[in-house]
Amino acid sequence: MLELKQVWPEEYARRYRDKGYWRGETMFGFLERRAREIPDRLAVVGGDQRWTYAGLIERAKRNAARFLALGLRPGDRVVVQLPNIPEFLSVVFGLFRANLIPVFALPAHRLAEISHIVERAEASAYVVAAGDGDFDFRALAREVRARAGGLRHVIVIGDAQEFHALDGLSCGEVTLPPPPSASAVAFLQISGGSTGLSKLIPRTHDDYIYSFRASADICGLTTDSVFMVALPVAHNFPMSSPGVFGALFAGARIVMCSSPNAEAAFALIERERVTITGLVPPLALLWMQAAATSRYDVSSLEVLLVGGAKFAPEAASRVRATLGCTLQQVFGMAEGLVNYTRLDDPEETIINTQGRPISPDDEVLIVDDHGDAVADGEPGLLLTRGPYTIRAYHNDDAANARAFTPDGYYRTGDIVSRTPEGNLVVRGRAGDHINRAGEKVSAEEIEDHLLAHPGVFDAAVVSVPDPYLGERSCAFVIPREQRPKIVALKAFVRGRGLAEFKVPDQIVFVDAFQTTAVGKVSRKVLRQQLREQFLKTV
Numbered sequence: 001m002l003e004l005k006q007v008w009p010e011e012y013a014r015r016y017r018d019k020g021y022w023r024g025e026t027m028f029g030f031l032e033r034r035a036r037e038i039p040d041r042l043a044v045v046g047g048d049q050r051w052t053y054a055g056l057i058e059r060a061k062r063n064a065a066r067f068l069a070l071g072l073r074p075g076d077r078v079v080v081q082l083p084n085i086p087e088f089l090s091v092v093f094g095l096f097r098a099n100l101i102p103v104f105a106l107p108a109h110r111l112a113e114i115s116h117i118v119e120r121a122e123a124s125a126y127v128v129a130a131g132d133g134d135f136d137f138r139a140l141a142r143e144v145r146a147r148a149g150g151l152r153h154v155i156v157i158g159d160a161q162e163f164h165a166l167d168g169l170s171c172g173e174v175t176l177p178p179p180p181s182a183s184a185v186a187f188l189q190i191s192g193g194s195t196g197l198s199k200l201i202p203r204t205h206d207d208y209i210y211s212f213r214a215s216a217d218i219c220g221l222t223t224d225s226v227f228m229v230a231l232p233v234a235h236n237f238p239m240s241s242p243g244v245f246g247a248l249f250a251g252a253r254i255v256m257c258s259s260p261n262a263e264a265a266f267a268l269i270e271r272e273r274v275t276i277t278g279l280v281p282p283l284a285l286l287w288m289q290a291a292a293t294s295r296y297d298v299s300s301l302e303v304l305l306v307g308g309a310k311f312a313p314e315a316a317s318r319v320r321a322t323l324g325c326t327l328q329q330v331f332g333m334a335e336g337l338v339n340y341t342r343l344d345d346p347e348e349t350i351i352n353t354q355g356r357p358i359s360p361d362d363e364v365l366i367v368d369d370h371g372d373a374v375a376d377g378e379p380g381l382l383l384t385r386g387p388y389t390i391r392a393y394h395n396d397d398a399a400n401a402r403a404f405t406p407d408g409y410y411r412t413g414d415i416v417s418r419t420p421e422g423n424l425v426v427r428g429r430a431g432d433h434i435n436r437a438g439e440k441v442s443a444e445e446i447e448d449h450l451l452a453h454p455g456v457f458d459a460a461v462v463s464v465p466d467p468y469l470g471e472r473s474c475a476f477v478i479p480r481e482q483r484p485k486i487v488a489l490k491a492f493v494r495g496r497g498l499a500e501f502k503v504p505d506q507i508v509f510v511d512a513f514q515t516t517a518v519g520k521v522s523r524k525v526l527r528q529q530l531r532e533q534f535l536k537t538v
């Protein structure tokens, strides 16, 4: 099994420790400390469950013993694919306590994504909930197991059928291991995937805790805060900006909301007196619209975080009037850097910018194609390094060579400009992914699936503007003699085991792709041409 590591050069690591960013605390350690301080306060509410901090830590320890009794060994990787339920926390903190490594998958992921993640991470176990709506995750687990040989255990929350039921596992006679080093990798997060398949992002205890501890502070979390998660909890934004981990760090209460549907969420806000939550822009638009006629009282809401994709200033300017709370824009990435508008910023900044970095030691460069810094106000490529931005992906030399500069800056692929006050404004993107309502879809990955269809000669996938999603995917396809039907082609892509958000929203058949006089054009240029062609026709 390949070792997991995330290493900053020694002089940086020393500086981050000296400045108090990295404090040597572990993921389980901070929660245990909180549970000692405020054992009887509610930590998490979801469905009909209400767990105190003491109750959460107790359940996590029991799960740690269960995982080890099953035969998992410290360092083993465990893919976690759970919806927004309290057990997400008891499982993940159980894994931390057993020195097992969670690998976070989204509930929308299907066979193609899960088997890729299992293989890349060399995972030994996979934790799912029996079902979520109409979908049966046990059926998915069966297919994943058939494909990924190394997967030894499937653990199910709820009716497990032939698999292990979490609640039925015995704790055995195991002794829990001593805590890991805080500079060790705590878990693997999944990249949005701008090229090809998702990459694995190793985050350490030290660096991640710094990012959500500082985020909790910037977002004003206290023990009186009630943080609702309406986005899929395993995504980096609701997990750490300030997310469920930031909420636990602050001793706040978490409310797990199983659907981002406005009325369902509003009912929970009223019942639990939610003070803060986070959304992607399309959901923020729906909530603002629904608030006008809703019978629920959402006046407890103090802060609405919006991020994951660009929030248009026009929409941003309506948050306060419609939802009665302060907007906090957040521009972040699972690889590290997170920017926030501050709660006391002038309205002008909150509406028009995506904020500024968490840390004084976040180094941000905005450069042109030659790598030279651009002037304030000018758009350029955003490069960054700092105390919680990774220096490498797991086991992916090719991606690392592309994504990081020799001196350790992460090339975000985002095009931004900086205001004189130091706030960033996202202007666009250099990479070829589709930001579909905050879900990142790699053009290349979808093209590969389309090309597998016998009726497809060539395919290029591009992002096109969408009034609701922000962007949607449009696949330009050159058919062979037997031109497939659009529905059949979509069904084919879906049938290859892809998350639904990756199935092309639109398919346009063309006879040929334009080529330049030189002959073949690069995929990048081709996608650009097709996007422009599309925009001329609408």
Ligand code: J2J
Residues within 6 Å of the ligand: 191, 192, 236, 237, 240, 241, 306, 307, 308, 309, 310, 311, 329, 330, 331, 332, 333, 334, 335, 338, 354, 412, 414, 426, 429, 435, 438, 440
């Ligand atoms: C424009 N583009 C944005 C924003 C992210 C907090 C918030 C979001 C993420 C996230 C995250 C944007 N305006 N406000 O991990 O901790 C686009 C950029 C960025 C990419 C990262 C967090 N906020 N984006 O969305 O890893 O293109 O993380 O590089 O999924 O989303 O995507 P992801």
